[in-house]
Amino acid sequence: MxxxxxxxxxxxxxxxxxxxxFSSFTFxxxxxxxxxxxxxxxxxxKNHKKNIYSRLIHRWRAYTFNNIKKSISIR
Structure with missing residues (x-):
């Protein structure tokens, strides 16, 4: 060989x-x-459903904002 x-x-x-x-194994x-x-x-x-949904909505907004920002900066 x-x-x-x-x-x-x-x-x-x-x-x-x-x-x-290593990174693909630990992910x-x-x-x-x-x-x-x-x-x-x-x-x-106590209010775990409210807490989870509020965090989910917050992350969705952050991801959407970042994607819009990236798509504008690419053009």
Missing amino acids: NISRLKPILSNGVAPVLKGA PFGQTVIFTMVFSNISKV
Whole structure:
């Protein structure tokens, strides 16, 4: 096996590949840990439905504003 043929693919070495593998591996599991922590404590909050919906609406507004801002700045 000739390793020099892999050089165009790994031109920056193995480090970028390992960084990408680490981030793709930790993404779903990190979310699982955070959601477990949030949902285990949600029963202790009195108005949890109101709280969740208000946060959801706030995030939706923020994402919409950012997308509009990005689409205007691209043109």
